[in-house]
Amino acid sequence: xxxxxxxxxxxxxxxxxxxxxxxxxxxxxxxxxxxxxxxxxxxxxxxxxxxxxxxxxxxxxxxxxxxxxxxxxxxxxxxxxxxxxxxxxxxxxxxxxxxxxxxxxxxxxxxxxxxxxxxxxxxxxxxxxxxxxxxxxxxxxxxxxxxxxxxxxxxxxxxxxxxxxxxxxxxxxxxxxxxxxxxxxxxxxxxxxxxxxxxxxxxxxxxxxxxxxxxxxxxxxxxxxxxxxxxxxx
Amino acid sequence: xxxxxxxxxxxxxxxxxxxxxxxxxxxxxxxxxxxxxxxxxxxxxxxxxxxxxxxxxxxxxxxxxxxxxxxxxxxxxxxxxxxxxxxxxxxxxxxxxxxxxxxxxxxxxxxxxxxxxxxxxxxxxxxxxxxxxxxxxxxxxxxxxxxxxxxxxxxxxxxxxxxxxxxxxxxxxxxxxxxxxxxxxxxxxxxxxxxxxxxxxxxxxxxxxxxxxxxxxxxxxxxxxxxxxxxxxx
Numbered sequence: 001x002x003x004x005x006x007x008x009x010x011x012x013x014x015x016x017x018x019x020x021x022x023x024x025x026x027x028x029x030x031x032x033x034x035x036x037x038x039x040x041x042x043x044x045x046x047x048x049x050x051x052x053x054x055x056x057x058x059x060x061x062x063x064x065x066x067x068x069x070x071x072x073x074x075x076x077x078x079x080x081x082x083x084x085x086x087x088x089x090x091x092x093x094x095x096x097x098x099x100x101x102x103x104x105x106x107x108x109x110x111x112x113x114x115x116x117x118x119x120x121x122x123x124x125x126x127x128x129x130x131x132x133x134x135x136x137x138x139x140x141x142x143x144x145x146x147x148x149x150x151x152x153x154x155x156x157x158x159x160x161x162x163x164x165x166x167x168x169x170x171x172x173x174x175x176x177x178x179x180x181x182x183x184x185x186x187x188x189x190x191x192x193x194x195x196x197x198x199x200x201x202x203x204x205x206x207x208x209x210x211x212x213x214x215x216x217x218x219x220x221x222x223x224x225x226x227x228x229x230x231x232x233x234x
Numbered sequence: 235x236x237x238x239x240x241x242x243x244x245x246x247x248x249x250x251x252x253x254x255x256x257x258x259x260x261x262x263x264x265x266x267x268x269x270x271x272x273x274x275x276x277x278x279x280x281x282x283x284x285x286x287x288x289x290x291x292x293x294x295x296x297x298x299x300x301x302x303x304x305x306x307x308x309x310x311x312x313x314x315x316x317x318x319x320x321x322x323x324x325x326x327x328x329x330x331x332x333x334x335x336x337x338x339x340x341x342x343x344x345x346x347x348x349x350x351x352x353x354x355x356x357x358x359x360x361x362x363x364x365x366x367x368x369x370x371x372x373x374x375x376x377x378x379x380x381x382x383x384x385x386x387x388x389x390x391x392x393x394x395x396x397x398x399x400x401x402x403x404x405x406x407x408x409x410x411x412x413x414x415x416x417x418x419x420x421x422x423x424x425x426x427x428x429x430x431x432x433x434x435x436x437x438x439x440x441x442x443x444x445x446x447x448x449x450x451x452x453x454x455x456x457x458x459x460x461x462x463x464x465x466x467x468x
Contacts, residue, residue: 126365131449154450167467176453201453209450215365216388216443219410219435220466231465232454233401 004029004068006087007078008036008050009043011103011157015076018161020059022192027061028054029068031087036062069094074101074185078157081106081135089142096145099182101189102207103152103160105214106135127211136207140178147182150207151175151190154217159227163194171229172197176206199232238263238302240321241312242270242284243277245337245391249310252395254293256426261295262288263302265321270296303328308335308419312391315340315369323376330379333416335423336441337386337394339448340369361445370441374412381416384441385409385424388451393461397428405463406431410440433466 005016006029013028020026030036030050037051047053054062069075069091079087081104088095107125129138136150152160154174163169173195177183183200190198201210220228239250240263247262254260264270264284271285281287288296303309303325313321315338322329341359363372370384386394388408397403407429411417417434424432435444454462 130364131360171465171467174450174454199454199457201457206450206453206457209447209453212446213443213450216408216440216447219440219443220408220433223433223435223440224466224468226468229467231405231467232458233405233463233465234458234460 001025001074002027002072004072004075005078006030006065006068006075007080008062009078009080010045010047011152012076012078013047013050013053014157014161015078015152016060017057018193020057026059027063027068027071029063029065031065033062033064066091066094069098072098074099074189076100076152077102077104077139080104082108084135085138085142088139092143092145095143099147099149099179099185100139100143101149101151101186102136102139103150103157104135105153105211106130106138107214127214130212131208134204134207134211136176136211137204140204147177147179148204149175149177149179149182149186150204150210151186153207153210154213154230156221156227159229161193163229166227166229167231169194169196170231172199172232174199174201174206174210176201176204176210178203197231235259235308236261236306238306238309239312240264240299240302240309241314242296243312243314244279244281245386246310246312247281247284247287248391248395249312249386250294251291252427254291260293261297261302261305263297263299265299267296267298300325300328303332306332308333308423310334310386311336311338311373314338316342318369319372319376322373326377326379329377333381333383333413333419334373334377335383335385335420336370336373337384337391338369339387339445340364340372341448361448364446365442368438368441368445370410370445371438374438381411381413382438383409383411383413383416383420384438384444385420387441387444388447388464390455390461393463395427397463400461400463401465403428403430404465406433406466408433408435408440408444410435410438410444412437431465 002025004027005012039049084104108128140148236259238261239246250260273283318338342362374382
């Protein structure tokens with residue numbers, strides 16, 4: 001399958017590498033490929049320069065957001081939450097008629113800290129939107145001809161692409177969206193990643209809760225100091 | 235042990251009944267006992283009139299918030315989040331030197347719906363505070379001589395007092411607070427309720443994530459339509 005992963009951060013790289021390993025034809029999208037390839041320093045999260053990563057993944061191509069989306073059947077949004085609506089709205093035509101998986105959390109830049117993320121505990125970035133709207137719903141409104149599915153939100157992306165790294169994969173992943181067929185496609189993808197327990201939370205309204213879980217996820221991660229999974233016990 | 239449960243709603247009743255069953259001396263606190271006992275209609279959540287419930291629990295006493303707290307060694311806050319800081323601040327002297335367990339979520343009244351709670355999905359009440367502060371921290375600031383522990387937040391209170399009703403009790407409950415001794419007391423109480431997996435998230439900062447989890451909790455509950463637990467898999 002032709003899949004585009006938009007964004008060159010650690011999460012996007014994890015998906016792109018895993019999807020290529022599973023035999024998909026993967027294009028990574030970025031705002032400006034020349035700028036991305038010219039970087040020689042690690043990014044803000046400490047990931048090595050993208051050019052170096054790309055050299056280790058010769059089957060994966062780099063393109064603009066629009067070109068990557070245009071050639072894909074399924075698109076994964078790994079653009080940071082603060083910029084996602086603007087960047088995706090600009091390529092609405094290339095995303096029309098497709099499934100877009102969104103895992104972004106709408107963190108606002110926190111002016112009291114040097115870097116927006118990661119921030120020390122106690123000065124967590126604010127979420128915007130929060131409570132009565134979600135980034136997932138904002139993206140869906142910006143892309144009326146695309147089927148947005150909120151997924152991959154409640155784990156680190158390294159765990160999303162390889163659930164067996166925690167408790168042999170005995171934990172739960174959550175999805176939400178307005179289009180049942182689109183959710184079926186995402187469920188299929190998650191099963192190929194190794195997920196057994198995929199809980200459908202219903203319409204995109206549930207993206208509010210999925211995004212607002214981010215602070216609890218951080219708190220649990222800080223407490224445990226290592227990877228973990230959330231198993232919903234019925 | 236002498237324990238006060240402040241609030242006469244379903245959550246407070248669940249704790250009071252279970253604590254009495256465990257042999258504790260329980261006082262339920264309310265703003266005005268005469269008014270509480272005069273009610274003949276079910277409350278907004280559909281719970282039967284408190285007088286009826288009290289008649290079925292003859293070992294439990296009803297008192298004002300202040301009198302209930304004054305006579306207790308440990309206090310559980312079941313006052314709704316919107317009123318908790320004001321109501322607890324007014325009895326700061328009676329709470330001084332004690333452990334206060336807070337499980338409230340700071341829902342704001344939603345003027346677009348007839349009732350603040352429960353609201354239909356899609357018009358969830360807003361949280362205030364959110365992100366950069368929490369109700370737990372607000373309560374701690376209002377009660378500098380009390381040790382506040384945020385707990386009981388990530389389950390229905392019926393499940394908190396009887397974890398075995400879900401998956402034989404194989405799920406996780408979360409606590410946070412600034413005082414290690416106070417958290418030890420709460421851990422002891424949780425074990426007496428039947429909890430085996432109690433995860434300490436650190437200082438009260440973590441109350442932010444615990445409270446913001448409320449929307450995801452609701453979404454999962456709506457999706458499953460029955461009780462569930464969250465097991466943190468390491």
